[in-house]
Amino acid sequence: MRAYAITCFCEPVVPVDSADPQPTGTEVVVEVTRCGVCHTDLHLQDGYYDLGGGKRLSLVDRGIKPPVVMGHEVLGRLVAKGPDAPISDDQVGKTFLVYPWIGCGTCETCLRGDENLCAKPSSLGVFRPGGYADKCVVPHPKYLVDVTGIEPTLAATYACSGLTAYSALRKLDINKERDLLVLMGAGGVGLSGLQLAIAMGYRNIAVADIDPAKRDLAQSNGATYVFDPREPDSASKLLAQAGSVAAAVDFVGAKATADFAIASLRKGGTYIAVGLFGGEITLSMPPLVQRAITLRGSYVGNLAELKELIALVKLGKLKPLPVEAVAFDRVNDALQRLRAGKVQGRLVLAR
Ligand SMILES: [Zn+2]
Ligand SMILES: [Zn+2]
Incomplete structure (x- = not known):
């Protein structure tokens, strides 16, 4: 062989x-x-x-x-x-x-x-x-x-790619009809995540990607809102157009995606890291407590x-x-x- x-x-x-x-x-x-x-x-x-x-x-x-x-x-x-x-x-x-x-x-x-x-x-x-x-x-x-x-x-x-996305989405505890779910990255796993989220009943899904072709693909696959997280006012536009973020699943796992997703969470929100792109983040402790957010990893x-x-x-x-x-x-x-x-x-x- x-x-x-x-x-x-x-x-x-x-x-x-x-x-x-x-x-x-x-x-x-x-x-x-x-x-x-x-x-x-x-x-x-x-x-x-x-x-x-x-x-x-x-x-x-x-x-x-x-x-x-x-x-x-x-x-x-x-x-x-x-x-x-x-x-x-x-x-x-x-x-x-x-x-x-x-x-x-x-x-x-x-x-x-x-x-x-x-x-x-x-x-x-x-x-x-x-x-x-x-x-x-x-x-x-x-x-x-x-x-x-x-x-x-x-x-x-x-x-x-399917299992990784599925297991991460299963860890969420938000209102599927109303709450805004943000998916960071629309590569293989991220796109799987979008399709699965829709199949699992999530109705309000925003997808972030820096590549316009991948944003288009996310849009045609049912994302409610797509955006480029590198645009300077992307966080305020997201809030204004799609609502406050109840949960974010990070299919990239880079410093930039984590920083963006964690900062966007509403009080009580959840961030789940899935991607292994790499890097490190720094968090101030008091806001972690005051915002009562959950940070979690999910592996396959x-x-x-x-x-x-x-x-x-x-x-x-x-x-x-x-x-x-x-x-x-x-x-x-x-x-x-x-x-x-x-x-x-x-x-x-x-x-
Ligand atoms: Zn793999
Ligand atoms: Zn064992």
Whole structure:
């Protein structure tokens, strides 16, 4: 089989050939037919996250060492199962979406169902080989999700961009009919967030993006109000035209987006950080208390949430995210296009 791996941080991925994996224990093997290309992959390629103030979070310090086979939005055909894998033979040959945010499986957090928050993560495409490959080993069939009836290129994107947006939106507690929800960023995850917010019943949604093409896309996808947060009077215009901000979900996660969103919140409002662009913010303590605002992070989502999301998609309530299929051997091209910020929706490797 062939995989595309980072063999050295900051370098393009390279093809690496090896023998086909033989599943042991409860493992299953999927033949990858789709794999989404995510912003996280750019951070993996760089080898660090920007903490702001000249500080970096090195991936080596997080236990991630090359070679790394990236790719965590994996869709594939089940082709082999280990002797202890609890899945019936008639499932072999079927196509599944793979839940990638796998934990140790034994700690309290994992047993509660929040494997994405496990202190010893084993995520596909990050800590263990992912879907930029012909085949991918999944430790247990419980991570396979039935996506029958969903267009496969689109289905792949639900494992990260869809799930991340869904889990963040689920954490909100505002009036869906009346309260103003602000979404910062209309890239792949942000656009997913907009479509999901609409499907989940939010009726008053403002979307911020610095790129006019992405603002247009947000508008045509149902945003009530779009704006450029860099415009000097954007906050006062937002308040005048759309109302006070009850909650903001930051799909960028940069200093500028966080500063804007937190400053815009009304008293009692909630800010949820999702994006990993990087940077740092400074907060004065008294206003945090006096405004009684909530600041919260949200990292991908758990397996139960992915299943809820897929059920929502199957109900036909969600407008499909724009996706573009790219051949697996064009993976470096796809990563470069994403880095340049020129992707509308999501790029998905396909065969
Ligand atoms: Zn991702
Ligand atoms: Zn765990």
